[in-house]
Amino acid sequence: MSLKGIVIGATGGFYKVxxxxxxxxxxxxxxxxxxxxxxxxxxxxxxxxxxxxxxVIEEIExxxxxxxxxxxxxxxxxxxxxxxxxxxxxxxxxxxxTVLAQVSGIKxxxxxxxxxLDCREKADEIxxxxxxxxxxxxxxxxxxxxxxxxxxxxxxGHVTVLAGPSGSGKSAIINMVCPxxxxxxxxxxQKIERGRHTTREVKLLPLSVGGFIxxxxxxxxxxxxxxxxxxxxxxxxxVMRYSGECRFTGCLHDLEPDCAVKDAVSxxxxxxxxxxxxxxxxxxxRTARKNMYK
Numbered sequence: 001m002s003l004k005g006i007v008i009g010a011t012g013g014f015y016k017v018x019x020x021x022x023x024x025x026x027x028x029x030x031x032x033x034x035x036x037x038x039x040x041x042x043x044x045x046x047x048x049x050x051x052x053x054x055x056v057i058e059e060i061e062x063x064x065x066x067x068x069x070x071x072x073x074x075x076x077x078x079x080x081x082x083x084x085x086x087x088x089x090x091x092x093x094x095x096x097x098t099v100l101a102q103v104s105g106i107k108x109x110x111x112x113x114x115x116x117l118d119c120r121e122k123a124d125e126i127x128x129x130x131x132x133x134x135x136x137x138x139x140x141x142x143x144x145x146x147x148x149x150x151x152x153x154x155x156x157g158h159v160t161v162l163a164g165p166s167g168s169g170k171s172a173i174i175n176m177v178c179p180x181x182x183x184x185x186x187x188x189x190q191k192i193e194r195g196r197h198t199t200r201e202v203k204l205l206p207l208s209v210g211g212f213i214x215x216x217x218x219x220x221x222x223x224x225x226x227x228x229x230x231x232x233x234x235x236x237x238x239v240m241r242y243s244g245e246c247r248f249t250g251c252l253h254d255l256e257p258d259c260a261v262k263d264a265v266s267x268x269x270x271x272x273x274x275x276x277x278x279x280x281x282x283x284x285x286r287t288a289r290k291n292m293y294k
Contacts, residue, residue: 084119226285
């Protein structure tokens with residue numbers, strides 16, 4: 001008997017595979033043990049066979065995406081979680097995560113949590129930075145459950161990983177959309193406004209609306225590794241929207257005249273803060289390219 005499924009967890013050399021609405025504990029076929037790193041990852045879509053009364057992973061399907069930390073495959077959406085306060089929002093981190101997602105071929109969505117703290121205007125102010133990106137923008141409260149319907153709609157049908165600062169409420173969001181999971185949540189340090197990490201290993205949790213959400217340690221690698229300046233604009237949808245209207249082919253939207261992107265910034269169609277983030281990434285790309293030839 002052969003089944004196709006998805007790896008939702010791993011422990012002690014065995015892999016939990018969800019197939020036909022049932023979870024199987026599987027070992028690895030010999031040829032897969034010789035496979036070059038990273039081997040089998042949570043999120044891998046696999047073929048499983050019954051051999052001698054136990055299940056064995058026979059094949060791994062090609063991956064659409066792969067993240068390094070957290071180590072997970074076939075993610076197609078990153079939900080970037082920030083909070084209106086406790087801890088204070090870190091938009092630089094939010095930007096870097098969205099950029100990393102874009103260059104990894106993964107769709108970003110942004111979720112502002114803790115709107116129950118009478119901070120809805122602050123939530124609107126945060127999300128206004130991303131109005132022209134095309135990202136899904138959410139306002140939620142894990143206390144009042146405000147925004148749950150919209151959140152489930154965004155998660156439906158996707159394999160989603162959460163990212164954002166400690167204490168922003170990622171574990172609480174997972175508990176809200178997967179109430180049977182009962183994930184531990186960390187308390188917030190009053191002194192430094194940072195939460196304690198509560199997630200240690202990667203798991204995929206099935207959602208009632210279809211799709212999966214990852215219980216995984218947060219992104220720890222935020223080096224963007226651009227080596228071509230022109231690639232930077234692909235990580236900023238609002239920049240891409242106007243780049244084709246620039247006077248010069250290959251415009252980097254920095255020092256060039258008659259730049260449609262800079263005009264869009266002047267008109268408020270692209271926020272100054274996001275444009276400054278674009279220029280920061282552009283400078284990082286220039287530095288990386290120079291270092292390649294040292």
